[in-house]
Amino acid sequence: MRTYLISAALSFAFGYYACNFAVISSIYDFVASVPETTHKRYLLYALLILVALFILILIPLERIANFEARREQDQYTMNTSGAISKIFWPSHLCSRHIRTGFIIGWNVRSFTACIATVVSDIDLDPLVRALGSLTSDPQFANINRVCGVNPVVLGVAIVPFADGMDTQAVAESNARLLASRSLLEHKQTANLWLTIEIKPTYIPSLESLHCCGFRYSHVSSEIIFYKQPDPRSFQFLSLDPLILDISKINASGALFDAAMSPKTAQKRTKSSTSHSRHFLSSSSRTVTDDMNVTLQQINSSYEMEQAVHAKAKNLLRRRARSRSMSEAVRESAVDLSIKVRSKLGVTVTTLWPMIQPFTIRPLMVIMFVLRALVEISLWVLNWRFPSWAFNGIAIKDITTAGQQIDLRLQQACFWPWQYFMARKRAWTNTSITRAQYISFYNSMWLVANDIIIGVAFGSFLISNNKYMGEVLQRYVKDYTIDTISAVLEWLTSKNEYPAGLKLNPELNPFLGQLFKWLIELWADFIISLQPIVPMVINMIGLSGAFGATMSLSLISDLLAFTTLHIYWFYMVAARIFHWQLTILYSLFNLFRGKKRNTLRHRIDSCDYDLDQLLLGTILFTLLTFLFPTIVVYYLTFTLSRVAVICMQATMETVLACLNHFPLFAIMLRLKDPDRLPGGLRLEVCPERFFFDRATPLRWVVSSLRSVSAEYPHTHSSQQQQHRQQRQQMQDEAAGRTTSLQTFETGREDTSSSALRYRQLVGNLGSQQQPLYFGHAAPDNPYSHFNQHNESMTMEPERIPKTVSYLFLTNSPLPMSAIFFQYSVLWKRLSSHYLTFDVLKCLLSGETIRSIPRLQYPMLPDSSRFTIHSIKPTLIKFWATCEEILMDQGGAAR
Known part of the structure; x- marks a missing residue:
């Protein structure tokens, strides 16, 4: 529009000048006089030629060049607004x-x-x-x-x-x-x-x-x-x-990959x-x-x-064309070292076939024999009794020491494969490799600390075996013999009513004398073992060389042995109580005219004769009057048995803690948290972050400013923050150039980069929360700006080019994931003891079974130790040793 106005003004000025000064007549006279003058004629010809060249050639070329330049720019420049x-x-x-x-x-x-x-x-x-x-x-x-x-x-x-x-x-x-x-x-x-x-x-x-x-x-x-x-x-x-729990990894087949030969695993x-x-x-x-x-x-x-x-x-x-003296000396030293190593390599390659039969082969034979002995020992420990003997349990389940020996033997078989998994460079399963690495070194540290504590504890027991023997005898006599004898004396006394109950005068003395006689027999047996008590203490002390867990296991077995008579008394009292309770329930059904249908497992109606009802009434009355005496003795030995079970459960818990404590994982968590990632966390990075970090004083000042800004002390500062946020959103709506807030003042980011930040997080992974990956995240600070930002519309050519800076870091692994063994331990204890079945056993007189030994949770299933699996395992072990030997020989050559 401006060009047309200028052209019209120039045309008006030229017409006005031409009308007032006769410009057209002067031009006509000049052209008419040109043929008369030669130099004027040549000047006119040159002018006409230049005008023709300018109109016919130069102007089209300039137009074509501008057009091609614009087309090339449009071709190689794309307007990708919003990318x-x-x-x-x-x-x-x-x-x-x-x-x-x-x-x-x-x-x-x-x-x-x-x-x-x-x-x-x-x-x-x-x-x-x-x-x-x-x-x-x-x-x-x-x-x-x-x-x-x-x-x-x-x-x-x-x-x-x-x-x-x-x-x-x-x-x-x-x-x-x-x-x-x-x-x-x-x-x-x-x-x-x-x-x-x-x-x-x-x-x-x-x-x-x-x-x-x-x-x-x-x-x-x-x-x-x-x-x-x-x-x-x-x-x-x-x-x-x-995930530090490698039992899930082993169950999914990674253990099989680890147990394979290296070449097969590589394939x-x-x-x-x-x-x-x-x-x-x-x-x-x-x-x-x-x-x-x-x-x-x-x-x-x-x-x-x-x-x-x-x-x-x-x-x-x-x-480099020339070298300095230092570079020449350094390169000559490197060349010399290469030559020396090559000479040594030739020497090793030459001597390796001669050394191998005398060094590696005997070592392989020794390892094979040891592995065979371990496999046979594991098979013996996992052998089960017939169902009619010891309820078909395995030999290792009889004693706590057997369980601990089985654990150490399984670890001895599992450690070589775990070490191979931890040391090989597995690019496809980084998490699995790290978990195997942490599990291997954690178990090694636990065993080392266990041996150190065991040696110290064993030395104490050996040096004080006589004193510890006297203390053990005194406590066993006081709490397992004299205390129970005193309780039986109190129950069978004729001048007192125990707990306000009048027990049956015929049944009470009979049961009391029976249990007293058994206690006297057990006391004589314990007294006969007094000379060998110091020797037992020495054996427990010597077992400390295999770890404090082995000594603790033997102490647990010693506790079970010294309280064996309490277990017998409880079994007798519980069996009598259960029988009498069952008979009373059956006679009660007889009074109601009912009977139990054992085929359909239900209560059906039944008609009884008069003599049956009379006999049932006599028996029910007799058992009802005898039942309180049976209940008293049952409660006495049940409480004693529960006390022993609590002591054994405490020792089992301590034993499990010693076997499961994540010592190495906690050390890594404190020393280098990046080894234990708990997910990803995205944080907004200030633009001066790296510049301030380069200067320690500036870094401290910026950190103090950020901390002080996170805790405003006045209401006016908060109002100022809200005004700045509103002004920033208005600037974005007007299409002005904005940049990502750097959180230096601790305020929330309300710019359009917040939307790009959420879009980035949405594109990076299928996570719902923008700041954290892997575990729970806090509330999104941008959630209350979503509606406002989405409602704003901007033209593509006015969208500003912004730069957002984020920092991707690991979230530290929570302590609950590190101490997962203890959660497993608590679940096993609570699921066994804090259940309705235990209460039902107490009320019905059924036997309360002690908890199975708390096995190490990150080992392969022990059911594979059968007589048929020994030979394939040994063959695979020998083949793996051969392949490792061949790989080492190839590396040496």
Whole structure:
């Protein structure tokens, strides 16, 4: 519109001038006089030729060039309003030591990338060739399979500053790098090319994004920082909490994989990883799988970074034209060490076949014999009696010591396979490998501490065997003999009524004298064993060499032996009480004209004769008057039996705690929580986080500010926060450029980046809560802004390009998951004793069975120890030893 107005004004001015000064007549006279003058004629011809060239050639060429430029710009620039680029960036690269270089990582899909490292001081083409050779290396084949895609050059990181260098020189070097031909060609052909600039606060910012030569504009970026896990320390990120209970893993078949030979396990691992790779490459890949693949790439980033930098150093060393004296000395030393090691390798390779028959073979034979003895011992311990003897229980269930011996023998068989699982590099089951590692070293630590405590306790018992023998005899005599004799004397006394009850004068003395006679027999037997009590104490002390648990098991068995007469008395009293209660119930049904139908398990009506009713009445009356005396004796020995069971349950609990205490897991939880991931947590990262962290004083000040901002002291500060939030939402509605709040003041984020944050979390995994992955999360602080943000509509060209910074960290594993053994122990104790069946046994006179021995929960099922399984197990053990020996021989060669 403005052009037309200017043109009209110029036309009006030219017409006005032409009318007043006769411009047209002057031009006509000049043209008429041209043929008369030669130089004027040539000047006119030249002017006409230039006008013709300008109109016919120059103007069309200028129009065509502008059109082609606009078309090329439209072709290679796409307006992707609302698109989000997710970049996983290692936090150790956000420091003052980073230099301009090429970004190495994985392109998950679309605009999602996981960065492993930044390589500086190397050209692009040699770096691409080095990555190609690295991906074809068999050593990194497992990494490539697990990560889903091969690592590539994802872009360039521009650092406008450098310590000890001029800013102008750094800028010129960066400009030359960006204008290099290889970079421009790779940018046109790469699936994803990122240009990232490192700000003075050491935080990256996405400057441009190219995909297959197309430049995408208005792309918002979400840079997610992560602390690079160190696989040497068994650190890793996991979407799900680490499960320390390997009994579920063993039940699912992982134990079978561990028990297999290494080659077979490797084949199964390759097949499973190839299947997972095929699944990841399919079009139906879910978002959760993308998150799992990204986590695998993050877990592999450390080794990939080390390998890439090693390749880069080799390339730089080859490219160097001259070497300094120190480099020459160092390289000569390296060459000398390589030659020495090669000579030693030749020597070992030559001597290995001669040494092997005299060293390794005898060791294998000894291990095979020991394993055979252990398998036979386990079979003997798990052998069960016939059903008519000891209720068909196994030999190990008779004594607590037998259970403990069975436990240690099972651990001795299980530890080699568990060690093999913990030490091998299993890329497909990181959580399983870590759980096996923690379980193995936790059991080793427990056994070591158990032996240390047992030796100390055994030394105390051996040095004080006489005193401990006297104390044991005194307590046994006082509490198991004299106390029960006193109670029986009180029950059979003629001048007193025990507990206000008048017992039957004929039945009471009979039962009292019977139990007194049995107690006297037991007392004589115990007195005859007094000379060997110090020897028993010495045996318990010597068993401390096998651990305090073995000594505690023998003490539990000694308690069961010294209270054996109480168990007999309880069984006799309970059987009499149960018989009499059953007879009374049957006679009561006779009075009602009922009888029990044993075939249909119900009560039916029945007609009885007069003599049957008379006999039933006499028997019912007799048993009713005798029943209180039976109840008194039954309650006496039942309470004694319950007291003994409580003591045994206490010892079993202590024994189980010693066998199950997660000592190694607690040490890892306190020392390095990244080894025990409890899920993922996303936190908003301030832009000055890494800059403040580089300066300790600035870091302390910023931390104090954030803490003080989280606890406002006045109401005015809260009102000011609400006003700032409302103003920020109004700015977003007006289409102004906004940025993600950094939470430095402790306020909630109400910007549009909050929506992108939730979208990121929704895309990363199929979790309902945005901040936490793996366990319960707090309330979403953005929930009350959803409706407002969704109601806002903005034009695509006015959507601002924002950058969001998040930090991906592990949530610490909760203590409840670490102490899962104790929850299992409590469930077993409560399900056995705190039930209605125990109360029913007490009221009906049935036998209260003691709880089965609390077996270690993370061992394979002991039912496999049969006579038919010994031979296949030994054959498999020998074959595995042979394969390990062959692998070691190949490594030595």
